[in-house]
Amino acid sequence: MPGIAGPSFRRALPTTDGVRNRSPVTSTASQQIALITGATKGIGYATARELGKRGHVVFVGARDPERGMKAVTDLSEEGIDARCVRLDVTDLATVEAAAAYVDTEFGRLDILINNAGVSLDRPHRPSGLPVAVLRAIYETNVFGVVAVTNAMLPLLRRSEAGPILNVSSELGTVSFLTDQATLTAQNALLLGYNSSKAALNAITLVYAAELHDSQIRVNAVSPGFCATDLNGNRGIRSAEEGGASVARQALLADTPTGVFIAEDAVPW
Numbered sequence: 001m002p003g004i005a006g007p008s009f010r011r012a013l014p015t016t017d018g019v020r021n022r023s024p025v026t027s028t029a030s031q032q033i034a035l036i037t038g039a040t041k042g043i044g045y046a047t048a049r050e051l052g053k054r055g056h057v058v059f060v061g062a063r064d065p066e067r068g069m070k071a072v073t074d075l076s077e078e079g080i081d082a083r084c085v086r087l088d089v090t091d092l093a094t095v096e097a098a099a100a101y102v103d104t105e106f107g108r109l110d111i112l113i114n115n116a117g118v119s120l121d122r123p124h125r126p127s128g129l130p131v132a133v134l135r136a137i138y139e140t141n142v143f144g145v146v147a148v149t150n151a152m153l154p155l156l157r158r159s160e161a162g163p164i165l166n167v168s169s170e171l172g173t174v175s176f177l178t179d180q181a182t183l184t185a186q187n188a189l190l191l192g193y194n195s196s197k198a199a200l201n202a203i204t205l206v207y208a209a210e211l212h213d214s215q216i217r218v219n220a221v222s223p224g225f226c227a228t229d230l231n232g233n234r235g236i237r238s239a240e241e242g243g244a245s246v247a248r249q250a251l252l253a254d255t256p257t258g259v260f261i262a263e264d265a266v267p268w
């Protein structure tokens, strides 16, 4: 267990969360249980791999079970204890079923990484982005994070630490958005994506404030500009580098809550 200062295990047990109130399964008490949404590829997969290589049990959140099983097979071949969990963050039934599955298997969750994300803006200019597309981006990048976080919170409360990391982007940073030259130079006029990450940043801070008396730290993390399907593989870092960075932050014992973590010191 990471050396997080915080409430004792027993104090952290929920009493009125509507989920079975039971002690964590002792046989896995020394093993950390992590759930990564959107872990079939890209940064999410790389994060799962990094955590798995460090001995964590990793739940691979996958909206498509076949892609999820492929990821789990690949991770298992590296000796990682990976489990596929069907989880479409836009589908509340799968979110709730995923929480029930983790509960049945381990009775707690030690790390939640809200990684699943989409960028559907291209090829539209901001003023031409159909509202239906904007809504679809928010369903995943914003509402999905809230749905998963709320469903997993009772399990995280049963962990000694239970950090939540929201995978965000400097494209959601307000000071970046105020720099029109940078925005246009980087072809980052993404109305849906950028504003969804700005909303995610605010959501991160609000959860951090609500949970500040608990042991659960809630932070945003930027993996850097990574070459993945999300951006047509135009990033300057690899997905492996991005995932390693996210995993490293998830394992830090002394991170405060309510911060935006990035190697290049991204402001909110």
Ligand SMILES: NC(=O)c1ccc[n+]([C@@H]2O[C@H](COP(=O)([O-])OP(=O)(O)OC[C@H]3O[C@@H](n4cnc5c(N)ncnc54)[C@H](OP(=O)(O)O)[C@@H]3O)[C@@H](O)[C@H]2O)c1
Pocket (backbone or CB within 6 Å): 037, 038, 039, 040, 041, 042, 043, 044, 061, 062, 063, 064, 067, 087, 088, 089, 090, 114, 115, 116, 117, 118, 140, 144, 167, 168, 169, 170, 222, 223, 224, 225, 226, 227, 228, 229, 230, 231, 235, 239
């Ligand atoms: N790449 C970058 O430079 C960069 C920079 C900053 C932040 N980020 C953030 O990093 C995260 C991962 O992005 P990536 O670059 O690794 O992109 P990616 O390679 O396209 O991977 C996105 C992942 O999210 C999953 N996903 C999409 N919609 C989902 C849904 N409704 N429910 C569950 N899973 C869903 C995808 O599953 P499928 O396999 O089913 O498609 C895939 O596993 C995103 O939040 C992104 O905004 C990326």
